[in-house]
Every structure is written in C-alpha cells, then in structure tokens.
Amino acid sequence: MEYFSQPWPWYIAGPLIALVMFLLIYMGRQFGMSSNLRTICTMCGAGKTAGFFDFDWKSQRWNLVVVVGAVIGGFIGAFLLTNDPAVDINPETISTLNELGFSSAGDAYLPAELFSIDALTEIKSLTILIIGGILIGFGARYAGGCTSGHAISGLSNLQLPSLIAVIGFFIGGLFMIHVLFPIIF
Amino acid sequence: MRTAGYLFIGIFFGIVMYKSEAASWFRIYEMFQFDSFHMYGIIGSALLLGITGVWLIKKKKLRSFSGEPISFQPKEKGFSRYMYGGILFGLGWALAGSCPGPIYTLIGAGYVSILVVLIGALLGTFLYGKLKNRLPH
Numbered sequence: 578m579e580y581f582s583q584p585w586p587w588y589i590a591g592p593l594i595a596l597v598m599f600l601l602i603y604m605g606r607q608f609g610m611s612s613n614l615r616t617i618c619t620m621c622g623a624g625k626t627a628g629f630f631d632f633d634w635k636s637q638r639w640n641l642v643v644v645v646g647a648v649i650g651g652f653i654g655a656f657l658l659t660n661d662p663a664v665d666i667n668p669e670t671i672s673t674l675n676e677l678g679f680s681s682a683g684d685a686y687l688p689a690e691l692f693s694i695d696a697l698t699e700i701k702s703l704t705i706l707i708i709g710g711i712l713i714g715f716g717a718r719y720a721g722g723c724t725s726g727h728a729i730s731g732l733s734n735l736q737l738p739s740l741i742a743v744i745g746f747f748i749g750g751l752f753m754i755h756v757l758f759p760i761i762f
Numbered sequence: 763m764r765t766a767g768y769l770f771i772g773i774f775f776g777i778v779m780y781k782s783e784a785a786s787w788f789r790i791y792e793m794f795q796f797d798s799f800h801m802y803g804i805i806g807s808a809l810l811l812g813i814t815g816v817w818l819i820k821k822k823k824l825r826s827f828s829g830e831p832i833s834f835q836p837k838e839k840g841f842s843r844y845m846y847g848g849i850l851f852g853l854g855w856a857l858a859g860s861c862p863g864p865i866y867t868l869i870g871a872g873y874v875s876i877l878v879v880l881i882g883a884l885l886g887t888f889l890y891g892k893l894k895n896r897l898p899h
C-alpha cells in the first residue's frame with residue numbers, strides 16, 4: 578500500500594495509458610478525450626447554432642461514461658491513494674517558478690497562485706484559467722484531437738497528421754513557457 | 763455491462779493521470795523547460811507500446827471483445843488545421859497546465875478552479891464550431 582501512495586513512475590504510468598488505449602480499441606472505440614467537449618456542447622443545444630454540433634450525441638455516450646470514470650478516478654487517486662500531493666519537480670524548475678512568483682512550486686499538486694479558491698476572486702488568475710481553457714478547447718477541435726487522440730492514439734497508428742499536431746502542441750507550449758510566461762507573470 | 767466496462771476504464775485512466783502527476787500543472791511546466799524526463803517517459807513508453815500493439819493488431823487481424831474486426835480510422839490528410847490547431851492547443855496546455863483528460867481528473871481531485879478551465883474549453887469548442895468554415899484546414 579505504501580508503494581501505491583507514492584507518485585507512480587513514468588515506466589508504470591506510460592504502459593498503463595497504453596493499456597487504456599488498447600482496452601478501448603478492444604471495445605471497438607478510439608481513445609480521445611477532447612471530443613467529449615463537442616458532445617457536451619451538442620447536449621447543451623449547440624446543434625441549433627452550428628452544423629458542427631448537429632450530430633447524434635448518444636453515439637458518444639460511451640465516451641461520456643469514460644469521462645465520469647475519469648472524475649471518479651481523480652477522486653480515488655487524490656483522496657484514497659495519496660498522502661502528500663506535493664509534486665517533487667526539479668529544484669531548478671522550482672527556482673525558475675519562484676522567480677516568476679509561484680511560491681507553491683514543490684509544495685503542491687497545482688499552483689495555489691492560479692488554482693486556490695482565493696485566486697478565483699482575482700481577475701488575473703481567472704482570466705488566465707479561462708483563456709487557457711478556450712485555447713485548449715478551440716485548439717483541440719481545430720487540430721481534431723488532443724494529447725490522447727493525437728500524441729497517443731494517432732501516433733501509435735503512425736499518422737502523419739498526428740505528428741504535425743504534436744509538433745504544433747510543442748511549438749505552442751514552448752512559446753508559452755519561454756516567451757509568454759515572463760511577460761504574463 | 764458495457765457501460766460498466768467504460769466506467770471502469772475511465773476510473774483506471776483517472777487514477778493513472780492523477781498518480782503519475784501527468785495532471786499536475788507543475789509537471790507540464792517542467793516538461794516544457796526540459797528539466798525532467800518524467801513526462802517524456804510517460805508519453806514515450808505509452809507510444810512505444812502503442813505502436814507495437816497497433817502493428818500487432820493489424821498484422822494478426824485481431825478481433826474486438828465482441829468479435830468484430832478491429833479497424834483504425836486514418837486521420838484526414840492536411841497540414842494547416844493540425845499545425846495551427848496544434849499550436850493553439852499547446853499554448854493552452856502550457857498556460858492552464860492541463861489537457862482534456864486531466865481536466866476531468868482534477869475535478870474529481872477536488873480542484874474547484876479547474877471548472878473555470880472546463881467552461882473555457884467548452885467555450886473554445888463552441889467558438890471553433892461557429893468559425894469552422896472560415897478557418898484554413
């Protein structure tokens with residue numbers, strides 16, 4: 578049990594993610610998390626305003642069940658399988674983050690500066706979270722997939738479009754961290 | 763019965779996302795700083811097994827649990843949508859420190875603020891649906 582409550586190393590987590598993909602393939606499905614966002618838009622009635630959302634969302638019900646599972650899994654992981662949620666990142670990363678103003682680096686799972694309840698009352702952190710979300714949702718649908726759909730599923734099937742998308746993910750991510758972060762924070 | 767299967771797979775996925783810290787904003791930042799092998803190890807080992815497994819399924823013409831042939835849908839050819847969409851997604855991934863899978867996981871882990879990211883992601887998806895025909899694909 579002691580081992581379970583520690584963070585899981587990459588060589589355990591990576592193969593388990595592959596297992597998730599193969600279980601879904603064996604269920605006759607594809608592993609992809611961002612398409613659920615479109616499904617939820619359709620369930621909320623977006624089909625009336627744009628053809629993109631006009632599809633039978635019930636065909637995607639299985640994937641919504643996976644989402645519900647992922648929420649429950651997050652609860653189990655955080656509250657039943659973890660004693661100390663602090664993420665042990667590289668000390669150099671911690672000092673870089675400290676300089677940017679993230680004093681919670683090394684002591685928490687998510688930065689308190691963005692994700693604490695107090696931060697929700699500040700315009701700046703709220704704006705960052707909402708813009709981050711918009712970019713994730715818009716970008717994932719534009720690219721036709723996210724980390725699971727392209728970086729795992731698509732690349733496993735040696736799809737060139739997925740490679741282009743993953744290169745894009747990294748161009749965007751590196752630009753954000755190295756160029757925009759020093760301006761934003 | 764099948765629903766229980768999907769629920770189980772989702773729970774399993776959520777636990778892995780949380781326990782591997784792939785759902786941690788700090789791990790994503792550290793990855794883009796090239797300060798740790800952790801995230802690359804996760805994605806890399808999943809991919810290595812993924813490529814091998816998909817190849818085997820195709821080669822041996824394996825069938826699904828229900829006995830159907832397993833087919834893989836090729837992604838539509840193109841460049842612009844994957845590059846531009848990818849870059850926008852990457853900007854958001856680094857800023858909010860999470861991608862769609864971890865967003866759901868973090869809701870369960872009790873982070874209320876992640877709901878703001880989820881609402882943003884739904885807005886972004888809606889916006890794409892509205893603008894789709896005017897974007898280069």
